Amino acid sequence: MTDISPTTHLDFKWPRGFDDTALIKISQAYPNLIHLNVFNNRSLTDHSIIELVSRCPKLQYLKISWSGNITDKSIYEIARSCYCLRHLGISGGKSSITDKSICEITRFIPNIQSLNFNNCKKLTDTTIHALVGSYLGLRELDLSDCKRITDIGIRQIAQCRNLEHLALNYFKFLSDETICIIVQSCPNISYLNLEFCRAIDTAVEAIAQSCHNIEYLNVYETGYVTNKSISKLAKMRSKIWELELGYCKRITDTAIKDIAHNLSDLKYLGLRFCSDISKEALETLNPDLEIGGYHTIPSTL
Incomplete structure (x- = not known):
């Protein structure tokens, strides 16, 4: 794709046929993305998330909900690529993120205001300690069903x-x-x-x-x-x-x-x-x- 779209906001809720290939194409077509919300697609993996954040460093709002097998690999890349991020939501699905990657978020992204880790069952009190230590100005927090906290x-x-x-x-x-x-x-x-x-x-x-x-x-x-x-x-x-x-x-x-x-x-x-x-x-x-x-x-x- 040679033309760069000025589009900055995209929302996909209950998308059909939305997989890694689709998300990678979006990252290639819309490098100026500021806001991306993908809800209830269980086909996404680290592969497309890593590609997305490396190509769209201007992201301020990123929410991937109930969307497949996402691990610490994605979170590490988000931490290193999306310095401007204000909202991060990685929730549900087969999410297997841990305290270690959340600590990376707090190290590299200074201005987070909203976090959603709903149903991230591997997170513990270590995550809370890291968040409180870095984001005292936090405005929104969802920790629903994080059973180890x-x-x-x-x-x-x-x-x-x-x-x-x-x-x-x-x-x-x-x-x-x-x-x-x-x-x-x-x-x-x-x-x-x-x-x-x-x-x-x-x-x-x-x-x-x-x-x-x-x-x-x-x-x-x-x-x-x-x-x-x-x-x-x-x-x-x-x-x-x-x-x-x-x-x-x-x-x-x-x-x-x-x-x-x-x-x-x-x-x-x-x-x-x-x-x-x-x-x-x-x-x-x-x-x-x-x-x-x-x-x-x-x-x-």
């Missing part, structure tokens, strides 16, 4: 006081004390995903007390959240537009009425298997509100 490691995140987006799904061992420390230290959090984290009222009340800008909160199947904390959250944080309470079976009409009265900007409310909520309470909610799991509430049938 411990509660002690997660607690270090509290040092990143500018965090706005934090996802810790599937950290079933996560203590309420750690959640409290993080939200009290990071008051700018607007997006917090604690799905399957087994949080209790203490943690949710700390979120209500500290996170002044909270807009999205997911406590799906946390088990021990009750009306007490959800009512407090509704009364104190009126900016919330999405609230997921699925499988929080202790939620009743009391919390629903407080949500209806206080959360006027709410667009989505997840209530899957919240079986102690009456039809009358649901009718107090905005009729335009999307209610997830509505069909599972017996009293509405």
